[in-house]
Amino acid sequence: MIEFLSRRLAAALVTLALATVVVFAVVEVLPGDPALIMLGTDARPDTLAALRAQYGFDQPLLVRYFHWIGGLLSFDLGTSHAYGTSVAKLIGDRLAVTLPLGALALGWALLVAIPLGVLAAWKHRTPADWGVMGFTQIGISIPNFWFGIVLVLLFAVTWQIFPAGGFPGWGQDALKSIHALILPALSLSLGEIAILTRVTRSAMLDTLREDYVRTARAKGAPERTVLFGHALRNALIPVTTVAGLIAGFLVAGAVIIESVFRLPGVGQLVYDSINNRDLIVIKNVVILFTILVLTVNLLVDLAYALLDPRPRVSA
Amino acid sequence: MNTLSRRHLLGVAGGLATITAFGPDVWAQAEDRLVIGMSLEPPVLDPTKNAAAAIRSIACPSIFESLGRIDRNGEIKPGLAESWKISEDGKEYLFKLRSGVKFHDGEALDASVVKFSLDRLFAPDSTVPAKSLYTDIDKVEAVDPTTVRITLKSPNSYLLYNLSLGDAGIMHPKSAATNDKHPVGTGPFAFKERKEGDSVTIERFAGYRDLGDIKLKTIVFKVVKDPSAQVSALLAGDVDTFPGFQAPELVDRLKKDARFAVVVGTTEGEVIMATNNGKKPFDNLKVRQAMAHALNREELIAAESGFGTPIGSHFPPHNKAYIDLTKTYPFDIAKAKALLAEAGYPNGFEASLKLPPVGYAQRAGEVLANQLGKIGIKVAITQLQWPQWLAEVFKEKNYDLTVVAHTEANDLDRYARDGYYWNYNSPEFKAKWREVVATTDFAKRDELLKDCQRIIARDAVNGFLYQLAKIGVWKKELVGMWQNDPSPSADFAGVYWKA
Numbered sequence: 001m002i003e004f005l006s007r008r009l010a011a012a013l014v015t016l017a018l019a020t021v022v023v024f025a026v027v028e029v030l031p032g033d034p035a036l037i038m039l040g041t042d043a044r045p046d047t048l049a050a051l052r053a054q055y056g057f058d059q060p061l062l063v064r065y066f067h068w069i070g071g072l073l074s075f076d077l078g079t080s081h082a083y084g085t086s087v088a089k090l091i092g093d094r095l096a097v098t099l100p101l102g103a104l105a106l107g108w109a110l111l112v113a114i115p116l117g118v119l120a121a122w123k124h125r126t127p128a129d130w131g132v133m134g135f136t137q138i139g140i141s142i143p144n145f146w147f148g149i150v151l152v153l154l155f156a157v158t159w160q161i162f163p164a165g166g167f168p169g170w171g172q173d174a175l176k177s178i179h180a181l182i183l184p185a186l187s188l189s190l191g192e193i194a195i196l197t198r199v200t201r202s203a204m205l206d207t208l209r210e211d212y213v214r215t216a217r218a219k220g221a222p223e224r225t226v227l228f229g230h231a232l233r234n235a236l237i238p239v240t241t242v243a244g245l246i247a248g249f250l251v252a253g254a255v256i257i258e259s260v261f262r263l264p265g266v267g268q269l270v271y272d273s274i275n276n277r278d279l280i281v282i283k284n285v286v287i288l289f290t291i292l293v294l295t296v297n298l299l300v301d302l303a304y305a306l307l308d309p310r311p312r313v314s315a
Numbered sequence: 316m317n318t319l320s321r322r323h324l325l326g327v328a329g330g331l332a333t334i335t336a337f338g339p340d341v342w343a344q345a346e347d348r349l350v351i352g353m354s355l356e357p358p359v360l361d362p363t364k365n366a367a368a369a370i371r372s373i374a375c376p377s378i379f380e381s382l383g384r385i386d387r388n389g390e391i392k393p394g395l396a397e398s399w400k401i402s403e404d405g406k407e408y409l410f411k412l413r414s415g416v417k418f419h420d421g422e423a424l425d426a427s428v429v430k431f432s433l434d435r436l437f438a439p440d441s442t443v444p445a446k447s448l449y450t451d452i453d454k455v456e457a458v459d460p461t462t463v464r465i466t467l468k469s470p471n472s473y474l475l476y477n478l479s480l481g482d483a484g485i486m487h488p489k490s491a492a493t494n495d496k497h498p499v500g501t502g503p504f505a506f507k508e509r510k511e512g513d514s515v516t517i518e519r520f521a522g523y524r525d526l527g528d529i530k531l532k533t534i535v536f537k538v539v540k541d542p543s544a545q546v547s548a549l550l551a552g553d554v555d556t557f558p559g560f561q562a563p564e565l566v567d568r569l570k571k572d573a574r575f576a577v578v579v580g581t582t583e584g585e586v587i588m589a590t591n592n593g594k595k596p597f598d599n600l601k602v603r604q605a606m607a608h609a610l611n612r613e614e615l616i617a618a619e620s621g622f623g624t625p626i627g628s629h630f631p632p633h634n635k636a637y638i639d640l641t642k643t644y645p646f647d648i649a650k651a652k653a654l655l656a657e658a659g660y661p662n663g664f665e666a667s668l669k670l671p672p673v674g675y676a677q678r679a680g681e682v683l684a685n686q687l688g689k690i691g692i693k694v695a696i697t698q699l700q701w702p703q704w705l706a707e708v709f710k711e712k713n714y715d716l717t718v719v720a721h722t723e724a725n726d727l728d729r730y731a732r733d734g735y736y737w738n739y740n741s742p743e744f745k746a747k748w749r750e751v752v753a754t755t756d757f758a759k760r761d762e763l764l765k766d767c768q769r770i771i772a773r774d775a776v777n778g779f780l781y782q783l784a785k786i787g788v789w790k791k792e793l794v795g796m797w798q799n800d801p802s803p804s805a806d807f808a809g810v811y812w813k814a
Contacts, residue, residue: 164553
């Protein structure tokens with residue numbers, strides 16, 4: 001088990017090192033001059049040059065790369081040139097919105113998708129199955145930002161039970177903050193529910209055909225034990241894999257959903273930073289999310305090992 | 316039946332709203348609090364650090380005041396200077412400062428502070444975005460605590476205007492370095508709080524010299540970028556006003572709502588089809604004239620849901636020096652085709668149209684591609700992000716055509732600049748512009764400005780499309796908001812809630 005984990009950890013670190021090179025290269029080749037964006041169309045060549053020197057935009061690429069890596073290794077994320085604030089604080093403030101949003105969306109998605117998937121597999125080829133499949137078809141087809149707008153029109157504009165957007169902040173009012181995340185999490189989770197339901201259903205259909213399920217049924221185990229004790233436990237492996245992958249997609253979806261609901265989250269930060277060519281912020285956010293995804297993958301690997309002993313030996 | 320079920324649901328929802336202690340408090344309308352929606356977020360809050368218009372729409376002159384003040388009609392009124400005298404030759408300005416003015420941190424304003432502030436603008440190592448507006452200044456002197464003398468290298472008839480802009484906001488040496496995050500000025504509102512990505516809050520400054528007109532106590536500027544989110548923020552009562560609403564196609568929906576007033580005014584933004592005059596075939600006057608004849612401004616304005624005023628040159632119709640030049644090259648497809656043939660392009664040619672990511676440019680771009688197509692110019696549209704547009708079009712001049720609004724006031728000088736992105740080079744215009752800047756007689760300046768408009772209209776430098784409208788949306792009870800937008804600014808004197 002320890003050998004398995006340390007191998008996975010080493011692989012993750014190599015991936016991370018490669019990611020820094022890729023991220024740096026991609027961000028640096030983005031067309032656009034941060035100094036010109038700050039000074040606007042009336043900027044003079046001398047002021048542009050002075051500003052570039054001030055922020056070190058004129059340094060050679062390699063110097064800038066190692067400067068950035070050096071900062072990362074000493075946990076110094078630098079200063080955003082657009083906001084003039086520490087990048088660590090900027091990202092920290094935004095994560096306080098995006099992480100709860102993502103967790104809420106994923107939690108809700110699992111809560112809805114797994115029972116639905118089990119139901120569809122259990123009632124295979126019955127109206128219940130068709131109903132669930134129809135619902136997932138709709139869930140996949142509806143763009144989440146549109147669903148978000150519909151939710152706003154219903155729950156915020158017409159009935160006024162939820163705010164139309166904005167985020168009061170955990171320090172200001174924790175209850176209102178959770179309240180503000182409910183509609184965004186619902187719209188963010190719609191597509192994920194659809195995907196996870198389908199994965200659960202097909203995994204359950206596979207496991208329900210297995211011999212051990214037939215054996216369990218034959219020896220008279222109650223249906224509940226068969227479904228949840230035997231079939232679902234094995235079906236959860238592909239579901240966990242997909243849930244792990246979805247965590248990454250949730251961040252991408254958050255860019256749009258945060259804009260619809262005016263949430264000051266990481267998605268909006270990335271969007272704004274790209275528009276401001278706030279290079280240090282983009283680089284650090286992307287690396288942070290690389291670390292996050294790698295960690296989630298590690299946890300997924302760990303979960304496999306717990307759910308199913310085979311990878312522990314063979315992987 | 317429909318009504319019944321709807322009413323039933325509303326009842327349930329209403330019940331829920333009262334039970335849930337944390338429902339949005341839309342009904343509680345504090346009468347001295349105003350929530351303003353903004354489409355763009357200011358990066359920092361110091362106008363001398365960044366060119367973003369959003370900074371000026373929050374902080375100038377609410378936080379930072381300048382020597383003069385541009386009022387709602389675009390006229391220059393006294394600001395921190397209560398009066399001024401300009402010498403005969405137009406090279407010496409003597410400003411008399413108001414006395415007893417305090418900064419939000421308690422520091423006093425005097426001539427030395429003004430000198431410090433203005434010196435920062437044109438100093439050799441200055442990185443102020445609007446530096447070029449102030450480089451005609453030779454020196455600034457503090458004559459006595461309330462008198463400032465500014466001496467120019469050469470007369471500049473726009474100096475007073477430029478000194479009234481937020482770019483020349485007066486800052487104190489003690490707070491100048493930290494104004495980007497915590498702005499401290501002399502204005503009627505003091506900075507309270509900023510939540511990056513969300514909002515900026517300012518509060519009435521109790522030490523302001525004249526609080527009579529300042530009725531609002533708290534102003535919150537909320538960033539709402541997405542147009543449909545802007546509408547829902549208004550409908551849900553989260554935002555009281557969008558002074559500059561960016562989605563003309565959604566205005567009808569708000570007009571139908573009795574709670575809101577939709578007020579259309581003017582801006583300084585000329586929407587043009589900027590043309591690379593330095594590149595073949597656009598260096599040929601006949602080609603540019605042909606394109607001018609192909610423009611159908613009515614259609615372009617219809618694409619803006621009818622908002623906008625046609626222009627025939629680069630000059631705002633509400634300015635008193637404006638002349639109507641829209642008929643210089645009237646819409647005439649046959650004439651346009653004939654001119655193209657004369658220029659040697661009987662079958663037209665291919666051209667690129669690079670669009671920045673703004674609504675009006677997107678809408679105008681599609682229409683222009685179609686209109687130019689009718690005279691044989693095959694237009695390929697490319698979408699760019701702002702930073703790309705700035706780099707590729709504006710800086711490297713790697714483009715044929717683009718659509719953009721030039722929103723600065725008095726921006727005809729761009730046609731006199733060497734190497735500006737449309738590559739127009741006219742000794743005649745440059746000489747005329749030098750006269751405009753050098754004159755000290757404002758009546759004469761208006762006549763000169765008319766000549767300037769005629770020269771660039773005649774040369775069909777760019778496609779002159781329309782003047783951007785300012786669409787203001789606010790709750791009906793809100794009084795005193797500016798109808799027009801003479802410069803990006805935040806002046807809330809005289810704005811209040813009707814009881």
